[in-house]
Structure formats: structure tokens, C-alpha cells
Amino acid sequence: MTGELAIDVRDLVKTFGHKRVVNQVSLQVKRGEIFGFLGPNGSGKTTTIRMMCGLLTPDSGSGTCLGYDILKESAKIKRHVGYMTQKFSYWEDLTMRENLDFVARMYNMDNRREAVDEALEGLGLTERANQLVGALSGGWKQRLALAACMLHKPELLLLDEPTAGVDPSARRDFWEELHQLARKGISVLVSTHYMDEAERCHKLAYIFNGNLLVQGTSSEVIASQHIGTWAIHGEHLAELSEQLQRTPGIEQTVLFGTVLHVSGSNPVLLEKQLRQAIAGTSLKLEPMETGLEDVFIYLMKHTQVNGDKAV
Amino acid sequence: MTLFSKPGFSRWWSMVVKEFLQLKRDRLTFGMIVGIPIMQLTLFGFAINSDPKHMPTALIVNDHSEITRTIISTLKNSDYFEIVGELPDEEAGRRALAQGDIQFVINIPVDFTKNMLRGERPAVLIEADATDPTATGMALSSLNQVFEYVARKDLTGPLAQLVPAPPPFEARVQRMYNPEGNTHFNVVPGLMGVILTMTMVLMTGLAITRERERGTMENLLAMPLRPFEVMAGKILPYIVIGLIQATLILIAARLLFNIPFFGSIFSLYFATYIFIAANLMVGITISSLARNQLQAMQMTFFFFLPNILLSGFMFPFRGMPYWAQIIGNILPLTHFHRVVRGIILKGNEFGDLWQSR
Ligand SMILES: Nc1ncnc2c1ncn2[C@@H]1O[C@H](COP(=O)(O)OP(=O)(O)OP(=O)(O)O)[C@@H](O)[C@H]1O
Ligand SMILES: [Mg+2]
Numbered sequence: 324m325t326g327e328l329a330i331d332v333r334d335l336v337k338t339f340g341h342k343r344v345v346n347q348v349s350l351q352v353k354r355g356e357i358f359g360f361l362g363p364n365g366s367g368k369t370t371t372i373r374m375m376c377g378l379l380t381p382d383s384g385s386g387t388c389l390g391y392d393i394l395k396e397s398a399k400i401k402r403h404v405g406y407m408t409q410k411f412s413y414w415e416d417l418t419m420r421e422n423l424d425f426v427a428r429m430y431n432m433d434n435r436r437e438a439v440d441e442a443l444e445g446l447g448l449t450e451r452a453n454q455l456v457g458a459l460s461g462g463w464k465q466r467l468a469l470a471a472c473m474l475h476k477p478e479l480l481l482l483d484e485p486t487a488g489v490d491p492s493a494r495r496d497f498w499e500e501l502h503q504l505a506r507k508g509i510s511v512l513v514s515t516h517y518m519d520e521a522e523r524c525h526k527l528a529y530i531f532n533g534n535l536l537v538q539g540t541s542s543e544v545i546a547s548q549h550i551g552t553w554a555i556h557g558e559h560l561a562e563l564s565e566q567l568q569r570t571p572g573i574e575q576t577v578l579f580g581t582v583l584h585v586s587g588s589n590p591v592l593l594e595k596q597l598r599q600a601i602a603g604t605s606l607k608l609e610p611m612e613t614g615l616e617d618v619f620i621y622l623m624k625h626t627q628v629n630g631d632k633a634v
Numbered sequence: 635m636t637l638f639s640k641p642g643f644s645r646w647w648s649m650v651v652k653e654f655l656q657l658k659r660d661r662l663t664f665g666m667i668v669g670i671p672i673m674q675l676t677l678f679g680f681a682i683n684s685d686p687k688h689m690p691t692a693l694i695v696n697d698h699s700e701i702t703r704t705i706i707s708t709l710k711n712s713d714y715f716e717i718v719g720e721l722p723d724e725e726a727g728r729r730a731l732a733q734g735d736i737q738f739v740i741n742i743p744v745d746f747t748k749n750m751l752r753g754e755r756p757a758v759l760i761e762a763d764a765t766d767p768t769a770t771g772m773a774l775s776s777l778n779q780v781f782e783y784v785a786r787k788d789l790t791g792p793l794a795q796l797v798p799a800p801p802p803f804e805a806r807v808q809r810m811y812n813p814e815g816n817t818h819f820n821v822v823p824g825l826m827g828v829i830l831t832m833t834m835v836l837m838t839g840l841a842i843t844r845e846r847e848r849g850t851m852e853n854l855l856a857m858p859l860r861p862f863e864v865m866a867g868k869i870l871p872y873i874v875i876g877l878i879q880a881t882l883i884l885i886a887a888r889l890l891f892n893i894p895f896f897g898s899i900f901s902l903y904f905a906t907y908i909f910i911a912a913n914l915m916v917g918i919t920i921s922s923l924a925r926n927q928l929q930a931m932q933m934t935f936f937f938f939l940p941n942i943l944l945s946g947f948m949f950p951f952r953g954m955p956y957w958a959q960i961i962g963n964i965l966p967l968t969h970f971h972r973v974v975r976g977i978i979l980k981g982n983e984f985g986d987l988w989q990s991r
Pocket of ligand 1: 339340344362363364365366367368369370371409
């Protein structure tokens with residue numbers, strides 16, 4: 324048994340029609356770890372998660388989830404894993420209590436009533452427990468789904484964009500709770516598009532077009548790409564950004580209002596070009612730490628270029 | 635091998651409860667369960683008659699005599715013909731038929747009486763709008779009786795020799811199980827199968843594709859629920875609903891249509907139960923093929939059509955060519971019709987039913 328790893332999958336491949344959606348993905352998640360799963364839309368995150376919890380059979384590849392074989396022991400995996408689907412998948416024509424109660428019954432929980440009451444209390448929704456779920460706002464649905472998939476106290480949570488559409492304070496609470504769970508030894512794999520959430524994960528993986536490009540802690544991920552980044556402060560940066568994109572030595576510019584992030588893999592050339600570009604203007608140039616977002620955008624653009632070349 | 639473990643049973647039961655809760659809140663489906671039987675019963679039971687009477691008939695009379703007057707008055711008195719007027723000639727008759735104003739033109743030609751008295755067996759010409767054979771068939775076959783009656787009544791004394799002697803034997807018909815030839819007796823028990831086919835196949839088909847369409851199937855599958863438990867949980871509520879529908883129809887058959895019930899109610903419910911189960915299987919098959927509720931609906935109607943046409947509900951089974959009978963025999967509804975009519979109208983027992991055709 325792989326005692327230490329909650330998820331250990333190797334070379335997962337899935338093809339839909341002629342499209343290879345997941346290509347040789349290997350992932351290791353330690354117990355008690357919060358693992359962030361990132362990648363642009365359609366990159367294969369959901370598909371990978373579904374293979375890990377036994378909902379989808381990979382075309383090839385193998386692995387274990389909580390020590391159970393993902394190919395042969397999906398029934399056991401389901402019992403110990405909490406999977407929150409990306410699309411809301413509870414019953415809108417049942418009340419909140421009925422939904423939670425149904426889930427509790429599905430896992431044959433003994434202390435059903437208490438567990439449901441507790442979950443409702445945790446959500447702060449005790450008064451609205453008998454309201455139909457269809458009448459909830461999007462964010463509340465999301466929070467209900469979260470509560471429901473944690474109801475049976477799973478050892479591993481697979482959360483597919485759990486905080487999409489959830490307000491900042493609820494998101495903060497949610498991440499607090501995830502860290503508390505992790506401290507208790509529960510492992511979490513969470514897909515997200517939010518950078519602040521990515522930064523709160525112990526480890527990250529970035530998938531693009533079905534290929535896992537990097538995996539590691541956030542600083543490892545940043546270091547792996549060997550890019551330097553500078554910030555330019557000032558007004559009217561859009562034109563500058565466009566101009567810089569055509570400049571050799573500059574691989575990426577990302578505009579954030581009054582700040583322009585400029586990245587390149589050759590630090591000497593990058594600095595030289597930037598100093599030239601802003602010479603004679605009132606713009607302020609300063610070096611900065613490359614952020615996750617810069618790296619992810621860099622990864623995405625670069626792989627796209629490589630992909631184009633390959634075709 | 636047991637299909638249900640103890641926790642499995644409890645999960646299955648929760649599925650059933652969930653299904654009923656959802657059904658309770660789904661007004662439209664609920665309305666369908668009660669509405670479809672009532673609507674179909676009313677339509678088929680009250681509106682449809684395969685032995686239509688009082689059909690509009692026009693006369694062209696070119697010979698006025700006592701015997702032609704008797705013919706006309708006898709026609710007037712028969713159930714089948716409603717004389718709406720006289721037309722001057724054949725041309726006008728054709729036009730009226732073409733326009734659909736009338737169903738029959740009865741034409742008594744010139745010199746009818748004279749020719750008859752000469753023993754030439756003149757013809758009364760009847761032109762029928764036979765586009766729908768069911769509409770005209772019974773009326774036309776009643777005509778010979780009308781004429782025989784007229785002949786025996788009017789041709790007396792020396793004219794009696796014109797009337798041919800009846801054959802030295804007669805046919806004595808006993809209409810079994812439905813002495814008055816009442817269409818309801820056939821249609822209403824038949825409707826039971828039709829309604830059950832329609833609602834059972836459609837509802838299971840929809841119930842499962844609905845979970846898929848709304849994404850909740852993904853959730854069900856991610857829980858430790860086995861596919862068998864999902865299916866079994868989906869089926870039970872609809873078996874109950876099917877039995878409720880069957881009961882509604884039986885009550886209506888008794889109270890509204892006065893259909894006699896000769897067999898055992900237990901046999902009937904047992905047969906109904908099996909039939910419902912067969913239909914639910916079809917529904918589940920459909921739901922595993924359909925991607926969404928619309929497709930499930932389309933497939934249901936695709937299945938429903940041969941059921942209606944080839945099962946012997948609409949048209950006599952024995953009138954169908956061999957290949958159609960083979961298809962008909964594959965459909966559960968065909969067998970259910972035989973069984974239901976057997977039990978209700980003939981009082982058949984299981985032994986009879988087993989071999990019934
Ligand atoms: N059942 C399916 N049949 C066919 N193609 C599918 C199916 N499921 C996913 N795909 C395709 O696989 C690719 C990856 O989809 P997936 O849902 O895994 O992406 P994702 O990374 O979760 O994207 P997002 O961030 O938008 O949720 C997409 O191109 C999608 O069209
Ligand atoms: Mg996704």
C-alpha cells in the first residue's frame with residue numbers, strides 16, 4: 324500500500340473521439356496535502372479528476388487513489404472520496420435538508436441526523452433548510468455542494484473549481500477550512516482558476532492541452548521556468564505593451580491597470596531592452612519576483628508556440 | 635446471489651423516496667400520470683366508434699311506386715342511414731359525394747318497379763364514399779337485410795313468387811363476449827395497455843435522462859451507489875404509478891362504460907404488473923441510449939407507434955400480413971391486449987392465458 328500518497332497515478336491517457344484530452348498525466352498527492360490543479364479551459368482537469376475517482380476509465384495508465392486501484396476498486400474509492408463536480412449536481416427540486424439527507428443515506432451514515440444538522444449549521448443555513456435548492460443563489464449552491472461532498476468525512480477531497488462564483492469572504496472561510504482539514508490529515512486536490520488560491524496550495528500542477536507541464540511547490544514552479552520579470556509603473560501602458568511584445572528578448576507582457584509585467588528568459592537582454600524602451604519617459608522600472616500568474620501565462624503561450632511548430 | 639445487501643437495500647429505498655419527492659413537486663409529470671389516462675379514456679371511449687350509424691345519405695328516386703316507397707321508409711328507419719334529401723340526378727349525387735357532404739347516394743332507377751315485376755332483378759344503385767372502409771362497411775352490409783325485409787313485407791300474394799325461397803338452413807350466430815358488438819368493450823380494456831405503455835416507457839426514459847441532463851447522474855455515480863440500485867430505485871415508483879393508472883382505468887371501465895368483468899382481479903393485476911415491468915425495461919433501454927430528454931421522448935414515440943398500430947389495439951391482429959404479425963408478436967402490448975381482454979371479457983384463468991393467441 325502506498326501509505327504516504329493519497330493519489331498516485333501514472334501516465335493517464337484519455338481520448339474522446341480523435342482528441343487526446345489527457346496525455347500521459349502522472350500526479351502524486353501526499354496525504355494531508357492541498358494540491359492545486361491549474362490549467363486553462365478545456366485543458367483536461369475535469370477529465371483527469373474523473374479518472375482518479377473511478378468515474379471514467381482511462382484508455383491507458385494506472386494508479387491508486389487512497390491505496391485503491393483506480394481501475395479495479397472504484398467502489399472503494401467512492402466510499403472514501405468526496406468529489407465535488409464542477410457543474411452543480413445536486414437536486415434542485417429537493418430541499419437542502421433532503422439533499423444532504425439523501426447523501427448521508429447513500430453513504431449509509433449512522434448518525435445521519437446529526438451530520439446533516441451539523442452541515443446545515445456550518446453553512447449557517449439552518450433556517451432555510453427546508454427551502455428548495457433551486458431557489459438558492461449560485462454561490463450558495465456552490466457552498467451547499469461543498470458541504471454535501473464533505474458530509475461523509477472523506478479522506479480525500481477532489482474539488483473541481485469549488486469556489487467558482489463564491490464571494491471573497493466565503494472563499495476565505497472555505498480555504499481556512501481546507502487547511503484545517505489538511506492539518507487533520509485529509510488530502511485535497513482542488514482545481515481552480517484563481518491565482519490567490521493557487522498560492523495557498525502546498526503543491527501545484529499545471530496542465531495544458533492534456534499535458535502536465537509542471538508540478539511542484541509554487542516556488543519550484545516559478546523557478547522551473549527561469550524567467551525574470553520587471554514591473555513598469557505609469558500611465559498609458561497599452562501602447563508600450565504592444566511595442567514591447569515585438570521586441571526581441573521580451574517574451575511576455577501582462578498589463579494590470581497601471582502596472583505592466585514584462586518577462587523574458589534572458590535577464591541581461593531583458594533589462595537592456597527595457598531600459599532602452601523607457602528611456603526619456605516618466606515611466607518607472609523595477610525588478611520584481613516572477614509571480615505564478617506570469618509563469619502560467621508564459622507556460623501557456625510557450626506551449627502553444629511549440630504546439631504550432633509541431634503541427 | 636442476492637442483489638441487495640443490507641446497506642444496498644437502504645440506499646435503494648432512499649432512491650425510491652427521493653424519486654417520489656421529486657415526482658410530488660413535478661406538477662406536470664404528476665398531471666400526466668392522471669391526465670393521460672383520463673384524456674385517452676374520454677377520447678377513445680366516448681369519441682371513437684368503429685360502427686358508425688346515422689350517416690348522411692342522399693336519394694335519387696326515378697321511380698315512384700309502393701315498393702320504392704317502402705324501400706325508402708325502411709332505409710329511413712334503419713340506424714345506419716340518415717336521409718338528408720333528394721337529388722335530381724347522378725351528376726348532383728357525384729358532386730355531393732366529392733364534397734363530402736354525404737356518405738351515400740342511393741339511386742332507384744327508372745322503371746325499377748316494372749323491371750322487378752318482370753323478374754329482371756333490377757339493381758338499386760348505391761354509391762358510397764368508401765375512402766374510410768370502416769365508415770361504410772357495416773352500413774353496406776346491412777343493405778341486403780333491408781332489401782330482404784322489404785321484399786318479404788311488400789311482395790305478397792301472387793308477387794310472393796318473386797321472392798326467392800330462403801336456403802333450407804340458416805346461420806345462427808352467437809356473438810360471444812360482446813353480444814351487442816359494443817366498441818367500448820374492445821377499446822377500453824385495450825386502452826389499459828396503451829396508456830401503460832405510453833406513460834411507463836416515457837417516464838422511466840425521462841427519469842433517467844433527466845438525471846443525466848441536469849448533471850446529477852455524475853453525482854449519483856460518484857457516490858457508493860451501484861448502478862443496479864439507481865435503476866431499481868427509479869423503477870419502483872413507476873411500478874406503483876402504473877398500478878395506480880391501471881386502477882383508474884378499471885374504475886372508469888366499470889363506472890363510465892359499464893364493461894362487464896368476468897375474470898379474477900388478481901390475475902389482472904398480476905398480468906399488469908408483469909406488463910409494467912416489461913415496459914419499464916424498454917424505458918430504461920431508451921434512457922441508456924438517449925442523450926437528453928428530448929431524444930428519450932422521440933425514441934418513446936418511435937416505440938409507441940408500432941405498438942398502437944400492430945398490437946391489435948387499432949386494427950384487428952388477424953387482418954395483418956404475416957410479417958406484421960411477427961412484429962406485433964414481439965411487442966409486449968400485443969400479448970397484454972390478449973390477456974386483458976381474456977380476463978375481463980372472457981373470464982380466462984391463467985391456464986387459458988398461457989396458451990392464448
Ligand atoms: N464526455 C466527453 N466527450 C467528448 N469530449 C469531452 C468529454 N468530456 C470532456 N471532453 C473534452 O475534453 C477536453 C477537456 O475537458 P475538461 O472538462 O477536462 O477540461 P477542464 O480543464 O476541466 O476545463 P474547464 O476549466 O473549462 O473546466 C475538452 O476539449 C472537452 O471538450
Ligand atoms: Mg473542468
